Amino acid sequence: xxxxxxxxxxxxxxxxxxxxxxxxxxxxxxxxxxxxxxxxxxxxxxxxxxxxxxxxxxxxxxxxxxxxxxxxxxxxxxxxxxxxxxxxxxxxxxxxxxxxxxxxxxxxxxxxxxxxxxxxxxxxxxxxxxxxxxxxxxxxxxxxxxxxxxxxxxxxxxxxxxxxxxxxxxxxxxxxxxxxxxxxxxxxxxxxxxxxxxxxxxxxxxxxxxxxxxxxxxxxxxxxxxxxxxxxxxxxxxxxxxxxxxxxxxxxxxxxxxxxxxxxxxxxxxxxxxxxxxxxxxxxxxxxxxxxxxxxxxxxxxxxxxxxxxxxxxxxxxxxxxxxxxxxxxxxxxxxxxxxxxxxxxxxxxxxxxxxxxxxxxxxxxxxxxxxxxxxxxxxxxxxxxxxxxxxxxxxxxxxxxxxxxxxxxxxxxx
Amino acid sequence: xxxxxxxxxxxxxxxxxxxxxxxxxxxxxxxxxxxxxxxxxxxxxxxxxxxxxxxxxxxxxxxxxxxxxxxxxxxxxxxxxxxxxxxxxxxxxxxxxxxxxxxxxxxxxxxxxxxxxxxxxxxxxxxxxxxxxxxxxxxxxxxxxxxxxxxxxxxxxxxxxxxxxxxxxxxxxxxxxxxxxxxxxxxxxxxxxxxxxxxxxxxxxxxxxxxxxxxxxxxxxxxxxxxxxxxxxxxxxxxxxxxxxxxxxxxxxxxxxxxxxxxxxxxxxxxxxxxxxxxxxxxxxxxxxxxxxxxxxxxxxxxxxxxxxxxxxxxxxxxxxxxxxxxxxxxxxxxxxxxxxxxxxxxxxxxxxxxxxxxxxxxxxxxxxxxxxxxxxxxxxxxxxxxxxxxxxxxxxxxxxxxxxxxxxxxxxxx
Numbered sequence: 001x002x003x004x005x006x007x008x009x010x011x012x013x014x015x016x017x018x019x020x021x022x023x024x025x026x027x028x029x030x031x032x033x034x035x036x037x038x039x040x041x042x043x044x045x046x047x048x049x050x051x052x053x054x055x056x057x058x059x060x061x062x063x064x065x066x067x068x069x070x071x072x073x074x075x076x077x078x079x080x081x082x083x084x085x086x087x088x089x090x091x092x093x094x095x096x097x098x099x100x101x102x103x104x105x106x107x108x109x110x111x112x113x114x115x116x117x118x119x120x121x122x123x124x125x126x127x128x129x130x131x132x133x134x135x136x137x138x139x140x141x142x143x144x145x146x147x148x149x150x151x152x153x154x155x156x157x158x159x160x161x162x163x164x165x166x167x168x169x170x171x172x173x174x175x176x177x178x179x180x181x182x183x184x185x186x187x188x189x190x191x192x193x194x195x196x197x198x199x200x201x202x203x204x205x206x207x208x209x210x211x212x213x214x215x216x217x218x219x220x221x222x223x224x225x226x227x228x229x230x231x232x233x234x235x236x237x238x239x240x241x242x243x244x245x246x247x248x249x250x251x252x253x254x255x256x257x258x259x260x261x262x263x264x265x266x267x268x269x270x271x272x273x274x275x276x277x278x279x280x281x282x283x284x285x286x287x288x289x290x291x292x293x294x295x296x297x298x299x300x301x302x303x304x305x306x307x308x309x310x311x312x313x314x315x316x317x318x319x320x321x322x323x324x325x326x327x328x329x330x331x332x333x334x335x336x337x338x339x340x341x342x343x344x345x346x347x348x349x350x351x352x353x354x355x356x357x358x359x360x361x362x363x364x365x366x367x368x369x370x371x372x373x374x375x376x377x378x379x380x381x382x383x384x385x386x387x388x389x390x391x392x393x394x395x396x397x398x399x400x401x402x403x404x405x406x407x408x409x410x411x412x413x414x415x
Numbered sequence: 416x417x418x419x420x421x422x423x424x425x426x427x428x429x430x431x432x433x434x435x436x437x438x439x440x441x442x443x444x445x446x447x448x449x450x451x452x453x454x455x456x457x458x459x460x461x462x463x464x465x466x467x468x469x470x471x472x473x474x475x476x477x478x479x480x481x482x483x484x485x486x487x488x489x490x491x492x493x494x495x496x497x498x499x500x501x502x503x504x505x506x507x508x509x510x511x512x513x514x515x516x517x518x519x520x521x522x523x524x525x526x527x528x529x530x531x532x533x534x535x536x537x538x539x540x541x542x543x544x545x546x547x548x549x550x551x552x553x554x555x556x557x558x559x560x561x562x563x564x565x566x567x568x569x570x571x572x573x574x575x576x577x578x579x580x581x582x583x584x585x586x587x588x589x590x591x592x593x594x595x596x597x598x599x600x601x602x603x604x605x606x607x608x609x610x611x612x613x614x615x616x617x618x619x620x621x622x623x624x625x626x627x628x629x630x631x632x633x634x635x636x637x638x639x640x641x642x643x644x645x646x647x648x649x650x651x652x653x654x655x656x657x658x659x660x661x662x663x664x665x666x667x668x669x670x671x672x673x674x675x676x677x678x679x680x681x682x683x684x685x686x687x688x689x690x691x692x693x694x695x696x697x698x699x700x701x702x703x704x705x706x707x708x709x710x711x712x713x714x715x716x717x718x719x720x721x722x723x724x725x726x727x728x729x730x731x732x733x734x735x736x737x738x739x740x741x742x743x744x745x746x747x748x749x750x751x752x753x754x755x756x757x758x759x760x761x762x763x764x765x766x767x768x769x770x771x772x773x774x775x776x777x778x779x780x781x782x783x784x785x786x787x788x789x790x791x792x793x794x795x796x797x798x799x800x801x802x803x804x805x806x807x808x809x810x811x812x813x814x815x816x817x818x819x820x821x822x823x824x825x826x827x828x829x830x
Contacts, residue, residue, distance in 0.1 A: 182625055204762050211489065
């Protein structure tokens with residue numbers, strides 16, 4: 001196909017007729033108005049407006065990698081790769097160069113070079129984002145131990161962990177998100193193919209979230225327990241957001257400037273047990289109303305819980321082991337992590353229990369100030385812990401975004 | 416929550432402000448204009464228009480069950496249940512009554528009765544459809560052998576089948592589709608809970624399709640091989656559509672009037688092999704251009720292939736074993752089945768190969784005139800067969816739609 005930025009196969013026939021603007025990120029030269037068929041010109045206004053889902057574009061280049069503050073997509077893949085035997089720094093650099101070039105193309109709605117599978121053909125990029133990270137083991141395999149940040153030191157063991165090592169860690173980590181499942185799958189296969197002989201898949205997980213437009217409350221997402229998820233997440237508009245989420249330019253190591261650390265936990269939800277609880281018991285476990293996420297002490301989702309408030313019997317309204325009390329930001333030095341999870345559902349296991357839960361992903365400038373202190377508290381006394389099980393874990397250094405002409409990780413691999 | 420048809424939690428705040436019509440099926444009393452928050456009133460026109468994805472509603476009651484001609488949704492679950500030991504006709508009737516009531520509620524955007532999980536809360540029904548069917552074994556377990564239609568006789572063995580019995584067949588079959596993954600999961604869990612002690616899950620598969628709005632070509636869906644899927648599907652507007660797809664009112668047995676037979680095949684795609692083929696080789700296997708689905712003999716996707724056309728060397732342009740030649744409707748007594756598949760992707764297997772492919776579902780008035788003759792030909796000489804593997808199979812009698820006040824299968828179970 002043509003490689004001129006206006007690939008004919010990507011034309012969205014109805015966008016021009018209605019004067020639809022591209023997504024806020026803009027810049028998708030591949031979208032233009034050119035109805036290829038008379039019947040498309042007669043598409044309803046609804047069909048026309050929905051094409052913005054396909055046209056929405058996330059930028060690959062920038063100060064930070066995409067997929068951190070990008071609104072969470074309805075479909076996601078998390079994949080870890082291990083470098084192949086014999087592959088070292090040189091092969092890793094070439095791989096990151098290939099991966100970056102492919103991610104940039106696909107996120108702009110172009111085909112992969114060297115034989116595209118056509119699975120995303122006809123569709124727009126649909127907010128596709130691709131994010132790359134390095135695990136602890138990457139640095140030893142590439143002779144870059146001296147560049148390994150101390151923030152990548154293994155997470156502490158938590159007493160409630162039931163971790164499957166085969167689905168944990170990994171040399172390299174890729175996060176893919178898109179609002180179309182075929183676009184996400186297409187990116188996954190393209191990146192896997194680019195890995196070639198340099199790396200092989202260690203583990204892979206598929207996830208999902210609310211579809212855009214399914215609710216009029218776009219900031220609200222629910223998990224498979226039915227709880228609102230993301231309350232108290234720091235917001236990019238807040239003054240200290242960057243300090244909490246991104247590694248500073250003056251930080252150490254310098255190649256992580258503008259980067260972030262991702263903690264990934266596959267958290268199985270014991271839904272058969274959870275769903276047996278009545279609504280009141282579920283709300284007591286969480287400390288919030290299930291309907292709207294408001295604290296049991298009143299208000300709205302954004303109201304501060306009144307942790308000291310007691311009922312007529314002198315008992316705390318929000319119990320001492322309630323999830324909302326333990327995770328409350330001012331109990332943990334402020335919200336020092338940005339949660340950005342996907343739900344997962346892989347059918348059911350041999351006992352007939354649903355193999356479903358949360359692909360928890362959180363972002364922070366320093367795991368020791370973000371995930372670790374909160375998880376330590378949860379591990380000791382969270383009422384929710386008997387309904388969940390951490391089954392896999394990973395910690396990855398996600399470098400800053402690539403400048404134009406640069407690839408992700410270049411400042412590490414070519415230092 | 417209130418059960419007055421206008422459940423507060425389902426209000427879509429922006430729909431009214433833009434005068435958006437409901438989906439063509441209409442009738443969702445639960446949607447109304449009532450911005451609950453000033454910031455929602457200021458939502459962009461894009462966000463407002465996208466709420467129609469959530470608001471789109473499929474009707475539960477009707478001559479036919481939903482999920483047959485319903486436009487295919489972006490998320491789907493196929494589930495088979497077996498009746499529990501000791502459960503017979505009475506328990507099956509009660510289960511179908513419960514299931515029908517729950518399907519009707521959820522498809523209208525209401526909560527399930529008796530303790531909703533809240534996973535779909537805030538969202539509209541998002542084109543949710545639920546479809547129920549009976550397998551061959553159902554009739555023996557309920558003492559209804561005399562009512563078993565001969566069309567449910569087991570499918571013939573095909574030489575290329577590699578069927579996993581544990582993921583095949585089943586007493587009862589449920590097909591769930593929705594344009595929001597959480598809405599689909601919510602319905603799955605609600606129906607599984609309704610099964611109670613009467614039935615347990617035998618197998619379950621998760622699938623997906625293009626998201627609405629990801630492409631301006633809504634009739635075109637692609638599978639994970641990158642091929643356009645659904646070419647030559649019969650269309651409801653065609654004169655003989657009903658005759659081909661639905662069991663006639665004068666047919667036998669009478670309880671199947673307005674019903675259809677669903678053939679379900681889990682078709683693994685050997686993607687690592689397929690993707691190694693060049694584009695020309697892939698197109699030769701199919702007999703169509705991958706870009707637009709047009710026959711190799713020219714035209715557009717809807718052009719009839721010129722099967723007799725030869726190239727300069729006297730060779731057929733569309734090879735004798737090309738998939739398009741073997742499946743061509745006029746070679747098979749007309750298109751006697753309606754394909755309505757989902758793609759699936761369950762990660763990768765222990766050999767590192769993707770466990771991905773097609774949850775093939777096709778609909779027909781008679782499997783012996785629909786699926787069987789086509790599959791017999793494919794089994795003998797389809798060039799595509801070396802790139803796919805049928806790993807599970809089911810055949811289900813799907814009764815006609817329930818009238819108001821009736822449940823699905825009532826005419827069988829209370830005859």
